Amino acid sequence: MQTAQQMYQEKLCKAAEALAVLRDGDMIIVPTGVGEPPALLTALSSQRRTFQDVKVAQILAMRKFDYFDIDTAHHVRHAALFLGGASRAAGQTGWCDFIPNYFSELPKLIDDGLMPADxxxxxxxxxxxQGFFSLSLGTDYTMAAVAKARAVVLECNPNVPFAHGQCHVHISQVTRIVESAEQVMEVGLPTIGPVQEAIGKYVADMIDDGSTLQIGYGGIPDAVVMQLSGKHDLGIHTEMMGDGILTLVECGAVTNRQKSFMKGKMVATFALGSNKLYQFMHHNPMIEMHPSNFTNDPYIAGQNDKLMSINASLQVDLLGQCGSESIGHLPYSGTGGQSDFVRAANRSRGGKSFIVLPSTAKDNTLSRIVPVLSPGTHVSTSKNDVNYVVTEYGVAQLRGKSAKQRAQALIAIAHPDFRGELRAAANKMGVF
Structure with a gap:
C-alpha cells in the first residue's frame, strides 16, 4: 500500500502538465479571493487557445489573469459568482458569465448538479x-466541488496556513499536485474617511459586549471594527476572516467566551488580508474554517445569540429594499453573504443586522436613499428582511414599521440636500 508521500510524488507535476486533466466544456471551480492558485491559472491563461468552452467559476477573482480576454472568451472564460475589480468590466460588457447565487447555497448547487464542477x-x-492538505484560504464552495469533481488539482504553497475545521482534502482525493512558493496575495484594509467613521460610530454604539460579529468587506464595516476595541468578550461567526478581526483579537476585544454557538471558536469560510493574518491562522485552535453552507446558513449562524451583521449597500429605496450589488442593470459585485447574514441576525436572539452606506455618491450629487431603486437594480436584501439602515446622518430601524414610517425614517438619515425631493416623491407615490 502506497504511503501519502509516495502518492504525493506520483501526482506531482508542473502547472502546464496539470492542465492535461481538463476537457473541452469543463467548469473549473476556484476558491474565493486569495485561495485562487496563481501558477495554475497562469498556465491555463498561456494555453487557453488549446481549449474550447472552458469556464472558471469563482467568487471574487483577485488577479486579472490573461484569460480575462474578450478575444479568447470562447476558449476559456470567467464565470463570476461575485464580481470584483478583476472581473467587473467583463461582467458588465457580457463576455464573462454571471451566475446569481446566495453564498450559503453554492455547495448545494454543486451537490445537486445545478452548477457543474468538473x-x-x-x-x-x-x-x-496524515496525508491531508488544508484549503484554509477558501473553504467556501470548494470542498463541495472536491467531492464532486472528476479532477482535483492543488497548488501547494508553504505560505498557506494549515487551519482547523472542515477544510481538509486527503491525498487520495487529489488528481495532480503543483508546487509554488510565492507569498500569498495580501489585501490591505480599505481607506476610511470621516463619513465611514461617522457611520461606524453609530453601529459600534449599538453593539453590546458579548455580541458575535459578522463583518463584510469594505471601508464602512472596517470603520465599525476600528471602534470596537473597547468592547468585551466579542465573538466571531463570519464569512471573511480579515485583518480587522485580527486587530480585535490582539487588543482583547474578541475572546469568543460568551458565544452561544461554538463557544471559544472563530468561524469563517475564507480569508482575505495580510501575511500576518495568514500566519495567525496556522494551526490556531481558536479558528475553524468551514464551507459556506455551514458558516452562512441562516439557521446555523442564527444560533449565535446577539449576532451582529454588518454589510454595505449601494442604494436603499423608501420601502427599505437594498440594491447592494448592481448599478441599475449592470452587475457590480454580487449577493455574497449579505442576505444570508441579514436573515441569520433576524433569527438570532438579540441579533441586529446593519446595512451601511454613505448618504450620497458622486461628490454629493446623487442620493443613495432613493424613492425607488434605479431600473434594473438587483435587490440584495428584501424589504421584509432589512433591519437597521445606517448613514452618516443616523440610524433608521425598519422592521415592524409601516411603509410610511419606513419612508420617514429613511428620509431622516438621507443627506439634507435631498430630503425635500424625497418627501415630494413619497407624497407623489402616496406613501405620505
Missing part, C-alpha cells in the same frame, strides 16, 4: 503527516 483548481497548504 475540475477544481485550488491553492492549498503543504501536506501533513
Amino acid at each position: 475540475a477544481v483548481f485550488s491553492l492549498a497548504s503543504p501536506i501533513n503527516e
Whole structure:
C-alpha cells in the first residue's frame, strides 16, 4: 500500500502538465479571493487557445489573469459568482458569465448538479503527516466541488496556513499536485474617511459586549471594527476572516467566551488580508474554517445569540429594499453573504443586522436613499428582511414599521440636500 508521500510524488507535476486533466466544456471551480492558485491559472491563461468552452467559476477573482480576454472568451472564460475589480468590466460588457447565487447555497448547487464542477483548481497548504492538505484560504464552495469533481488539482504553497475545521482534502482525493512558493496575495484594509467613521460610530454604539460579529468587506464595516476595541468578550461567526478581526483579537476585544454557538471558536469560510493574518491562522485552535453552507446558513449562524451583521449597500429605496450589488442593470459585485447574514441576525436572539452606506455618491450629487431603486437594480436584501439602515446622518430601524414610517425614517438619515425631493416623491407615490 502506497504511503501519502509516495502518492504525493506520483501526482506531482508542473502547472502546464496539470492542465492535461481538463476537457473541452469543463467548469473549473476556484476558491474565493486569495485561495485562487496563481501558477495554475497562469498556465491555463498561456494555453487557453488549446481549449474550447472552458469556464472558471469563482467568487471574487483577485488577479486579472490573461484569460480575462474578450478575444479568447470562447476558449476559456470567467464565470463570476461575485464580481470584483478583476472581473467587473467583463461582467458588465457580457463576455464573462454571471451566475446569481446566495453564498450559503453554492455547495448545494454543486451537490445537486445545478452548477457543474468538473475540475477544481485550488491553492492549498503543504501536506501533513496524515496525508491531508488544508484549503484554509477558501473553504467556501470548494470542498463541495472536491467531492464532486472528476479532477482535483492543488497548488501547494508553504505560505498557506494549515487551519482547523472542515477544510481538509486527503491525498487520495487529489488528481495532480503543483508546487509554488510565492507569498500569498495580501489585501490591505480599505481607506476610511470621516463619513465611514461617522457611520461606524453609530453601529459600534449599538453593539453590546458579548455580541458575535459578522463583518463584510469594505471601508464602512472596517470603520465599525476600528471602534470596537473597547468592547468585551466579542465573538466571531463570519464569512471573511480579515485583518480587522485580527486587530480585535490582539487588543482583547474578541475572546469568543460568551458565544452561544461554538463557544471559544472563530468561524469563517475564507480569508482575505495580510501575511500576518495568514500566519495567525496556522494551526490556531481558536479558528475553524468551514464551507459556506455551514458558516452562512441562516439557521446555523442564527444560533449565535446577539449576532451582529454588518454589510454595505449601494442604494436603499423608501420601502427599505437594498440594491447592494448592481448599478441599475449592470452587475457590480454580487449577493455574497449579505442576505444570508441579514436573515441569520433576524433569527438570532438579540441579533441586529446593519446595512451601511454613505448618504450620497458622486461628490454629493446623487442620493443613495432613493424613492425607488434605479431600473434594473438587483435587490440584495428584501424589504421584509432589512433591519437597521445606517448613514452618516443616523440610524433608521425598519422592521415592524409601516411603509410610511419606513419612508420617514429613511428620509431622516438621507443627506439634507435631498430630503425635500424625497418627501415630494413619497407624497407623489402616496406613501405620505
